[in-house]
Amino acid sequence: MSKKFYIGIDIGGSNCAVIASTESMKILDRIQFSTETIRGPEFAINNLLKHASTIVGKISGYTLAAIGISCGGPLNTKKGFILSPPNLPGWDNIHITKIVQDELNAPAFLQNDANACALAEWHYGAGKGTNNMVFLTFGTGMGAGLILNGKLYTGTNDSAGEIGHVRLAKNGPIGYNKNGSFEGFCSGAGIKRLAENIISEKMDNGKKVSFIKNRDELQKLTAKELAEAANAGDGTALKIFQISAKYLGMGISILIDIINPERIVVGSIFYRYPDLFKSICNDIIKKEALESAANACEIVPSALGESIGDYASLSVALNGKQLQEL
Template sequence: MATQHPVLALDIGGTKLAVAMVTRDGRTHGLLVEPTEKHRGPDAVVSHLFDLGRRSIAAAGLGAPAAVGISCGGPLDAAAGILTGPLHLPGWIDVPIVAMASEAFGVPAVVENDATAAVLAEHRFGAARGADIALYLTLSTGVGGGSIIDGRLHRGAAGNGGEFGHLTVRPGGRQCECGRRGCLEAYASGTNIAERAQELLADGTRESSLRGMPLVRAEHVSTAAAAGDPFAREVWDDTTALLGQAVTDLVNVFEPNVVVLGGGVTRAGAMLLDPVREIVQQTAMPPAAARVDVTLAGLGDEVCVVGAGALALDLADDLALDPKGPARV
C-alpha cells in the first residue's frame, strides 16, 4: 500500500543544505537552500538543518511528513543510520543522524549516500527513467557516484559502493581528501577545479582573466574558458579529459544504458557534456559505446533532495505494509 502523504527530504552538502517536502510524483514543495557553514561543526549544522526542515514543512502547507529521508556524502552506515565520517564534513564522526531526525520530527527516518539517492531519483523521475543499468556521477564539492543494476539500487557489501570519485585518473597526482593521490575527485570536483587554477596561477608566470580574483570558483574557470582565456581553457580541458577517461572506464566495466552527470559543475552544460561524451564514444569498447547515453541530470540541482524524498517514500510504504521493519529498496 503506497502512502499518499508527503515526506520531508534533507540533503547535507559540503557547501549547502537543501530541504523540501516531496510528493509521490517527485515534485518538491517548500524548497529551502542555505549555506552549510560546516566550520560550525555537526551540532550547529544539524540544528540548522532541522530548523530548515520545520520551515519547509510550514511553507509547503501539505501537513506533517510521513517520514524523513536524508542524503549525505559518505562514508556512512545507512543500515545503522550513522554518518561515520563524511569526507566533505571534517569532524563529523559517528553522527547518529537518523535517530536525531526521527526524534526531531516524530516520524521514521532513513539516510543514504547522496549520489546513491540521486541515482534513485534520476531512475524514478529523471534522465535514467526505466534504465536497466544506470550510473550517476555528482560533480560538486566532491565527486560521488551511484548505480542502478538490474533495475535496483546497488550499495555494495557494506553500503558504501559507488565511490566513483575515487577512481585513480592520474597515478601519483594531486592529494585527495580520501588520503590517496590522483583520484578523479582531486581534479573534477568544483572545489578542486578552483584549487588547481589557483595553484597554477600562484607562480606568477601565467596570464589569465582569473588573476586577481579574490576567490576563484569552478564556474569562473568554465566561464573564462568559454570566453577564450587560454589558461582557463587548459584547466578545463584537463578536467574534461580526466572525467571522460573515468566515465569510459565505468562504461567498459558496467556497460550501462545511461550515465548521468549532475552537481554544480554541470551548470557548464554542453561545455562539460560534449567533450566527455566525445571521449566515451571514441575510447569506450565498441559494444558499450554504441549503447550508452551520457547525459546531464534531468532533475538539476534538486536531484539529491528528490532522491532523499524517494527513499523516505519507500520507507513510509514499507512501514505501511509491515510496521515491524521496513525493507530497503
C-alpha cells in the same frame, strides 16, 4: 483518511535544506540555511529539527509518512549513522535517523548523496526508463550512484560507487587524498587545484593570464569563474577544462567497460557547462571504452539540475523501506 506527505533533509557541507512534498513530488514547502560547520553538528541538527518541525506544523490535511536524509559519506545507512564525512567536521557517529524520528514521529531513512541523486534521476530525471544507469556527482567531489538491474546498488558496506578514488594518472591534482585521482581531475576542488598549478607555472615564467591579476586572486579563483573565462574564449581556462574533459572521458570509459550501463547521468559542473566537456570526453570514450558497450551507453547531463538535492532526499523518503531491504 488524510493524504500522505514526505520530508526530505539534504545535509551538505555548505548548506542544508528541508523540503516537504506529496507522493507525486509536488513541493509543499522548502527551507534552506547555512550549515555553518564551524559551529559543529549540534547547531546544524538543531536548525534542521526546528525547520522540519515548522514545516510539518504548517501542513494540514496530510499525514507525515516518512523522512529521507541525503548526506555525504561515509555512512551506515542500515543503522542510520553519519560516520565522519570529510565535509562535515565533527559529525562523528551521529545517529541521525533516530534523532529525526524522535523529533518528527515518523520513520527516517538515510542514504549517501550520490546514491540518493541516482535514485532521483532514475525515478524523475534523465535516468527514467533505464534498468542500468550511473549518476556522477561532479560537484565539490566526484562520486557515483549505481542503479543495476533496476535496483540501487550500495555494495557490501555502503562503499560502492566511490569512483573518485580511482587513480587515472601517476601525477595530477589531489582528490580523495590521492594524486591523479578521478576526483582530482573532475571535481570543483580538483579543477581549482589544476588551475592553480597551471597558472602558477605561467606566472613563474613571466606570462600573464587575462582573468587573474595576481596570486591572491588565484587563491580565490572558483571553478565557476574559470568556466566563465573558458566560455569567453580564454586559452588558459580552455586548456584546464580540456584536461578535465579528457579524464572525465577516461573515468567514464572505466564505468562503461565494467558496468555496461544504458545511460550515465552527470551532474553539477557538467550539467552547468556541458559544451566545455562533451566533445573531448566523447572522443576519449571512443578510444578507451569497448565499442559495443560505448555504443549502448548515452552520456547526458542531469535533468533535475539545481533541484537534484531536493529530489534526492525526497526519493530516499519515498523509497526508504525498499532501500532498507537491499
